[in-house]
Amino acid sequence: NVIITGNFDNWEKKIQMDKDPLTNIFISRILLPINQKIVYKFVVDGIWQNDPMLPEEIDMQGNKNNV
Known part of the structure; x- marks a missing residue:
């Protein structure tokens, strides 16, 4: 169970990723805003x-996120 979440969905953990049976890579199609820095994380089996x-940065609350 893999979810991608970030500032694009207000960190609501709504976007489920699907495993591609040919590559074993988890994928999801997401419409993202233009000209906005995208900050995100994955939730894998609840973790x-x-x-x-991929690039990471630490936010103002001390959380490390991908960018």
């Missing part, structure tokens, strides 16, 4: 996670 291979 908040970043992708360490």
